[in-house]
């Protein structure tokens with residue numbers, strides 16, 4: 001089987017990772033890659049890591065008028081655009097073409113919640129119900145049947161993978177405090193005042209207290225898992241760490257009843273029995289963003305004292321937090337073995 005794919009937003013960090021992964025995917029063929037301001041440039045000019053490996057030019061970004069004809073004949077299109085752009089294109093993509101969106105446009109089911117967290121009205125609310133939330137380990141069966149997948153946010157992936165086993169087992173009482181740190185590539189390729197190297201290198205700061213847009217998608221995914229309202233129990237605080245890639249999350253939790261570290265381990269092992277990309281490190285072992293860098297793995301460790309548990313998770317924001325998970329979802333959607341094209345080790349050290 002060959003899955004013919006198009007990538008919209010291939011000049012960005014997420015889009016560049018999609019190209020890097022899909023170039024070597026044995027069941028996928030990249031048919032075209034489109035960009036906005038960088039259209040017309042060669043892919044290797046924009047992503048120098050791809051020199052000698054890929055030689056094509058970036059097409060102009062499709063519009064609502066051209067996306068239909070451009071995607072016709074494709075099997076799958078990836079959208080890797082800033083928030084708010086995918087919703088202009090999605091309604092015009094033919095039914096026969098599967099869509100995987102890396103932005104936040106279709107993650108939230110309620111357009112009012114979207115407006116409150118993304119600062120803009122939803123312009124394709126009728127499409128929201130069609131999208132399945134693409135946290136592969138939590139919604140694999142639905143993703144397999146889906147033709148539209150909303151790939152999760154990078155913080156949301158790190159937090160949800162750490163929380164889900166305990167939430168599903170109904171072992172937690174609130175509040176849940178998720179304390180997460182990200183590398184600078186999480187903010188995309190265009191420098192802003194707060195993402196510019198002189199501001200971020202050798203520094204550390206918090207941002208978006210109480211209002212991070214990944215908060216409602218975490219709550220929504222947990223509610224989907226246990227049919228219980230989660231938002232009021234959940235706090236997400238994010239920080240800028242002086243690294244390029246990686247998310248590290250520490251989740252501070254209270255158990256309904258005391259548990260031993262081995263019991264926590266059993267619960268996680270059971271929950272992730274079929275999850276190749278979740279590596280459980282054991283009690284009192286911290287994951288490290290270095291070991292997951294450039295990979296689709298999320299590493300998880302835990303520590304427990306009485307009813308207090310800390311879960312540690314680490315992943316690469318551009319791979320398991322974005323493009324890698326998108327490819328994992330593509331595999332599931334097309335019935336290809338889930339790890340295809342993604343079984344790469346990280347590097348050591």
Ligand SMILES: NC(=O)c1ccc[n+]([C@@H]2O[C@H](COP(=O)([O-])OP(=O)(O)OC[C@H]3O[C@@H](n4cnc5c(N)ncnc54)[C@H](OP(=O)(O)O)[C@@H]3O)[C@@H](O)[C@H]2O)c1
Nearest residue numbers: 009011012013014035036037038080103186188189317322
């Ligand atoms: N970075 C991460 O770790 C990460 C993780 C998970 C999800 N995401 C999400 O994935 C999406 C892409 O993120 P990214 O980090 O790859 O961003 P990025 O590096 O800034 O890339 C953005 C892409 O969109 C194009 N673009 C920029 N402004 C545009 C506009 N006004 N209209 C249409 N296209 C425009 C850019 O094209 P030109 O360069 O040619 O102008 C580029 O191809 C975002 O929604 C982001 O939230 C990112």
